Amino acid sequence: MNLQHSINYLEIPSRDIASSKAFFSQVFGWTYVDYGPEYSCFMDVGITGGFYQAEVDFTLAKGCPLIVIYSQNLELTLTAVVAAGGAITAEIFSFPGGRRFHFTEPCGNEYAVWSE
Template sequence: MNHHTINYLEIPTADIGRSKAFFNTVFGWRFEDYGPQYSCFIDVGMTGGFYQAEVSFTLEKGCPLIVLYSHALEETLAAVIAAGGSISTEIFSFPGGRRFHFIEPAGNEYAVWSE
């Protein structure tokens, strides 16, 4: 472990099953369940999990943005839509790359970027 680094990320979701299915379909994430209200994601770049909560997070609410990486931004955007996500911000350029934002089926907002 590296001292004073972000080590674990816990993400609230109103529907663990829907979030797991979405992230497995679009991004290939695997999960290990610890009861009906918690599921860890495995081999996704950072350790963490989904926990059952009656809240959702979006930039509009002032929440932090979790940004994922893709080698093929347009393909990932199409996969997000096909899996039931909605695009909250279309692809745009920023210094160093391009990205889009999406809302997954449980209502949380994420982004995906690429060079």
């Protein structure tokens, strides 16, 4: 159900959509619907969105928003991120409400994963 004034879709730039799809599929189990060679939609991951072909990436250092993914097992997810070619940019640390780490996926975009 779409809620009035809620965030309900994300569009994420990707230098290589196939690489981004493979990474998030391997680590987080995401699936996709392709809309041509320059756009791929993901669903059922907490929010719907898509990867679009672009020659840019986003990081906190550039002042971009941080997309945070939930995991029940932070250490296991960190291991999966590294095994899939991600780079850890901030090791696991505590914050009020839980713990998290930051990483870049193979196309250079920065994300975080958190747990209680």
